[in-house]
Amino acid sequence: MRAMTVTTTRISSDEFLAGDYPIGSELIDGVVHINDPGFRHQRLCGRCYDALRDWTRTDAGHGEVGWGGNWVLSDSHLYKPDVWWTATPPDGTRHDGPPDLAVEVRSPGTWRLDIGPKLAQYRASGTRELWLVDTPASTVLVHRAGGAEDLVEIGSGEELTSPLLSGFALEIDALFAG
Numbered sequence: 001m002r003a004m005t006v007t008t009t010r011i012s013s014d015e016f017l018a019g020d021y022p023i024g025s026e027l028i029d030g031v032v033h034i035n036d037p038g039f040r041h042q043r044l045c046g047r048c049y050d051a052l053r054d055w056t057r058t059d060a061g062h063g064e065v066g067w068g069g070n071w072v073l074s075d076s077h078l079y080k081p082d083v084w085w086t087a088t089p090p091d092g093t094r095h096d097g098p099p100d101l102a103v104e105v106r107s108p109g110t111w112r113l114d115i116g117p118k119l120a121q122y123r124a125s126g127t128r129e130l131w132l133v134d135t136p137a138s139t140v141l142v143h144r145a146g147g148a149e150d151l152v153e154i155g156s157g158e159e160l161t162s163p164l165l166s167g168f169a170l171e172i173d174a175l176f177a178g
Helices: 013-018 039-056 111-125
Strands: 003-005 025-028 031-035 064-066 071-074 077-079 083-086 101-105 129-134 139-144 151-154
Touching: 013 025, 013 077, 025 111, 039 064, 039 083, 039 101, 039 129, 071 111, 077 111, 101 111, 111 129, 111 139
Parallel strands: 101 129
Antiparallel strands: 003 031, 025 031, 025 077, 064 083, 071 077, 083 101, 129 139, 139 151
């Protein structure tokens, strides 16, 4: 469950997309990284995805949810969020620009990237909200663009909500159950 750096020479997003990299690869500051997440990581991603998917199905105007994809945030940053939501559904195999909401679930090998360069690039590229799911702490760190509540930590006994998602709620205890 460790991340591995695949390239040491910096490449562009176009070069990354033209390459043949393993599933789970991302381009972070021009360097290819791959991650092989564990089963708990996958369960938490699934629970976030299911909650967002269920919410999107409650109204035709609730956008689209997915995972992975090729989100080109700059020439040297191409991310595949664990889960994403966007008000405007993307098309094709590449999307230039960020999702409105990105979810990154903590893995031992990638957390330093998630809370460091990836967080900075999500913010710089205009991601409106980022959920960093901290598995050891059983909390979600919510980074919102602008406003007084730029960083919120949601923990046990609380619900994860979002100003982007009217009526959405995910119980933190249910997210981390089992």
